[in-house]
Amino acid sequence: MTKMKIALLGSIVATMATGAAAAELNLICSADVVICERLVADFEGSHDIDVNMVRLSSGEAYAKIRAEGRNPQTDLWWGGTGDPHLQAAADGLTAEYKSPMLDELQPWAVSQAETSGYRTVGVYSGALGWGYNIEIFEKKGITPPACWADLLDPGLKGEIQIADPNSSGTAYTTLATLVQLMGEDEAFDYLKKLNDNVSQYTKSGSAPVKAAARGETGLGIVFMHDAVAQAEEGFPIAVVAPCEGTGYEIGSMSMIEGAQNPDEAKVFYDWVLGADVQSIMPEAGSYQIPSNKNAKAPEAAPDLSTIKLIDYDFAEYGGAERRSALLARWDADVGGAATE
Known part of the structure; x- marks a missing residue:
């Protein structure tokens, strides 16, 4: 075989190898890991794209x-409370993208996109309790x-868990709500x-009610849908909406500015906003309100x-300055006391 034929054969083999390699998507998922894994499995099953997912x-x-x-x-970053998504948008860390699916979304999901300059979008919603x-x-x-005030009852000493707002969007939503x-x-x-009644500040927002379900603590301050998920699994969990009023989340999704695989990110972005995809969420233990108007809640x-929902100001409390100031004060006034 001549050198020219060998070179040509090598070129063909390399081209075939390149063509056979699946496209990739690097995904951060900030919802419950069961939901994250279900989305990845369904997406990979219907697309020739390999997803590298990390749950944070x-x-x-x-x-x-x-x-x-x-x-x-x-x-791509999917799920988790909207405030840090909005902060990422304000910091220029996420990319502008107007999905063709926007017309199918609930007004609150579109409002999230508009607030961010189309650098994030609402994917689900849920109330705090x-x-x-x-x-x-x-x-x-x-x-x-039944009320926020009741959580200060001395009888609850050591019986409450809530996450740390530095790591958890759920806990930051609680802070901003209060x-x-x-x-x-x-x-x-x-x-x-x-703080006198809190036994532990967890890293994950849903961890407190999972601990309550296992009998490790009496009560977890979480999004209500996370408590519903434990009750639906058969654990003796009762779900409460605070009588004074409460905040809510717009779980969001953002494409990353300068991403290595922007085309693949857009494919997942549009796919996960579809009614069919959002309707399967309960099968993975997800009980949020879907953002697609045609999805089955x-x-x-x-x-x-x-x-009783407050008029939660996502623009202000998702802003970098306000969010950073509140977290710094929490560290000084509450987090410091928790470690004493």
Whole structure:
């Protein structure tokens, strides 16, 4: 075989190898890992794209994307509370993209996109509350709390878990909700008193109610749909919406500015906004309200129309300056006390 034929054969083999290699997508998922894995499996089953997925809480995801700002290793960030997504948009870390699916989305999902300059979009929604272990409360004779004020009951000492707002979008939503509900100084006074009843500040937002389901703690402050998920699995968890009013999340999705695989990111982005995809979420234990108007909401999902929701200011509390200031104050006033 001549050198020319050998070179030509090598070129053909290389071309075939390149053509056979599947496209890739580097995904951060900030929802429950079961939901993340279900989305990846379904997407890979219907697309010739390999997904490299890492599960991180919202705050951790934002920190990773910010750290990679000059050399992005992530293509797409799906799920988690909207505030850090909005902060990433304000920081120029995420890319503008107007999906052709926008016309199918709920007004609150489109509003999230408009607020961010189309650098993020709403994918689901859910209200903040808590879940408590009925058996533990009955055994210890604790009166179930119906209001934020009730969580300060001395009888709940050591029975409450909530996440750290630095790592968890759920906990940051709680912090921002209380500030909007009470006023900043009053909210931090409340949180310092609540600290006396908190046994642990977890990294993940849904971890507190999972601990309550296992009987490791009495109550977890979480998004209500996470408490519903535990109740639907058969655990003795009761779900509560605070009587004074509560905040809510717009779980969001963002493409990363300078991503290595932007075309693949757009394919996943449009696919996951579809009604068919969003309708399968309950099969993975997800009970949020879907953002696609044509998707079927889970029957067990909390009915937001029956919950007293505050007028949560996503633009302000998703802004970099406000969010950073609140987290710094939490570290000084609450987080510091928790480690003493």
